[in-house]
Amino acid sequence: MAHHADAKRALDERGYKGQLIRGDNPLKLFEKPVRDRIVESYYWKEQCFGLNAATILDRAIELNCIGGTYGVAQRPTPFLCLAFKLLQIVPDKEIILFYLEQEEYKYLRALAAFYIRLAWEKDNEVYTTLEPYLTDSRKLKRRTREGWALTYVDDFIDDLLLKSRVCATTLPKINPRLFLEDEDKLEPRVSALGEELEELDREDDEDGHSVESVLKPAEMNGHANGNGAVEEMSDEDMGEG
């Protein structure tokens, strides 16, 4: 069992015979201009040639930012090139879960989360796999079109679940969480804040003014809970990174 060192065969429109994701060539999840930029970039040619699921770790642990394309010439970030490589390789599910579950390298975790959102077809699996990582509040460096931005792992995963365009790709549509809960495919979301969230709600209703909360840093996130109310915790504590 072997896959090709380069993506040329896979990108060829004429006869793709490998694994299909959502009924089509996995590489087609990226748009044509982005695909072209990636394949013409020096990083792809030099460092992404001949990688397999094990050697890609060498490159992934050297990552120091996430992002799509940047600059006037729309250069792809190494993060994007490695995501493209993962789509070409289509590793096994257990390997991707390993990438996601390991704790040491946060950019590898971000890469795995990105891949999961793009490639996995069952919506409820995507939600159940990615939601536990909404407690991870480590800082990530994001390369934007013309500069840098600060974001967090949980913020990034939140974007993956809610936004439609992340890192120069249009994410494939998934059903919103409420829809899946109504269909009984998913349990209503249990926030990591748990009881403290309920207490806050109660106190809010009673006192009528915002409450100062003593929250453990590890449980901070600004995610919308199942009732649709966004809890703005980010004022006091910007997440220990």
Add this chain to the structure above:
Amino acid sequence: MADRNGAYDTPGGGGGGGDTAFRRTWDRSEYAAKASARDQKIKDEGKLRYEASLAGKKYHARASTPPEGTHDTEARKQRLNVADLVGKQTIVVTGAGQGKRGKGAGFYCECCDLTYKDNLQFVEHLNSKAHLVAAGESGEVRRATLKDVHERFEYLKRKREEERSKEVVDLGARIEVAMEVEEREREEKRRKRNEKRRKTKDGLGVVEVKIENDGIIC
């Protein structure tokens, strides 16, 4: 008596030296052998076609099998060394390269005897099918199993930790470590230089011209 060499030839002759030394020469015997091998192949194929038509069947040419003894392609272990000759001046032998062929100024690929002026073209060549065949690689990568991934992860983690532990914070110790590393590098350079001197005649090395920042693309 007029020299039999002709108006353009120097006494030394075109092959051995003189004005036309830069022109490419062909090894006639090699090409004669190639031609006869090709003729033989056509004859054999013709024979097979004839036999097939006698039997009433059509002859199908078998696709050539990939050459034996190719090993799997693997990712590059180190970055490509493109910048170490930047800013250095070297002298090139004139007849050494024709276009891409031969060793001229630029990035040289030994397996294929090609020179590229540009690191982007060079790396494209290194990824190309022609080069992989010349280097004996199959162009296919072995698929990794979960066990491979675990092992690689542990290995990388360990390597990082070792490097981190080697970093010494104390200034005195750092100076010593730096001196040791420098000493080692100097020894290496000295050794290499001596080897090169010994290899080439008259103790002078073969040098090439390299202009600063020639074709480095990142």
